[in-house]
Amino acid sequence: MALEPDTSEGSPEDSGQAQAVDTVQASDREVPEEDLGDTSDGEGLISVDSRDDDSAIGDLTLPRSTSSVRSSVYDYVEEDGRTYHRYKEGSYVMPNDEREQERLDMQHHLWHMTLHDQLFLAPITDNPQHALDIGTGTGIWAIDFANKYPSAQVIGSDLSPIQPEFVPPNCQFEVEDAEDEWTYSQQFDFIHGRLMISCFKDPSYVFEQAFKSLAPGGYFEMQDTDFPMKAVDDTLMGTDLWSWNQYIIEGSAKAGRPWTRVKEYKKWMQEIGFVDVEEKVLQWPLNTWPRDKHLKTLGLWFCHDLCEGLSSTRAVLTRGLGWSVDKAEAFLVNVRKDVRNRKVHAYVELRIVYGRKPPST
Secondary structure: OOEOOOOOOOOHHHOOOOOOOOOOOOOOOOOOHHHOOOOOOOOOOEOEOOOOOOHHHOOOOOOOOOOOOOOOOOOEEEEOOEEEEOOOOOOOOOOOOHHHHHHHHHHHHHHHHHOOOOOOOOOOOOOOOEEEEEOOOOOHHHHHHHHHOOOOEEEEEEOOOOOOOOOOOOEEEEEOOOOOOOOOOOOEEEEEEEOOOOOOOOHHHHHHHHHHHEEEEEEEEEEEEOOOOEEOOOOOOOOHHHHHHHHHHHHHHHOOOOOOOHHHHHHHHHHHOOEEEEEEEEEEEOOOOEOOHHHHHHHHHHHHHHHHHHHHOHHHHHHHHOOOHHHHHHHHHHHHHHHOOOOOOEEEEEEEEEEEOOOOO
């Protein structure tokens, strides 16, 4: 993928980019034809916006809240001011508190925009009967799928019981560890997993369990972010953001759950026996540096998601590298400055990989 370097001289403060959960507003003037960019999907050339004011965003705003009605029953442990799952304690490094749930719901919307209002890319049947969402988090994907496909009985599984109490009648949630042997009595027409990059010691084993649990002809899809970040030029090198990438790689490896294996998803699916395996590669820009309006919008949302999500990665630094909480927090302050800096032309690569279980012969 060829990408053009930025010529912007503007500072992060001048970019019009939000530094908090509240709204981001830009002017309404039209985008010049030459700044429309070359793609809205990140599949080809990403052009850098040479202006300082993010006018292509128009009247887009970030939501003030994505909270929803949730169960009052939580099972958690507290560590350094954040809460984490108690079941299989320590298996998953990210928190499960209300702050993280808000971020996960916002992240769901970011994925929805990225896939142009689609929940998945696999060409599943029009009337699936059984579907499974592993690592369901707040359950928002499972709920949306259940509403879209009333024919399906949908199960969302997670280590944390943080899902809403009131859900569609064809949707249910279970506290499960996807790394255990799967013992479902039914076979699934579709199994979905998203952002599992930090979850598993052996992702290929989870893929094997998915293969065994699919009905013949059923699909398995993984949507994830590749790591470390990439850039269109050398603006990422030497930053605290790049140092964070390296520390996360080191800390996650020491914890036995490396963040660097997403590139292996397609190969693992093929080796396990999936057929018609497809991989689509997209990008989330670090912030609003691209010219293209769609990519600029994704960058706006991802910037907010990452700035908030950095706090959720603190445990990788404290548990994996032995840092103190104060050291980690002081470091993350500087990382956030890089995330908001439109002169850093970085992006995260997304990989959506799906495959089909062969039909019975």
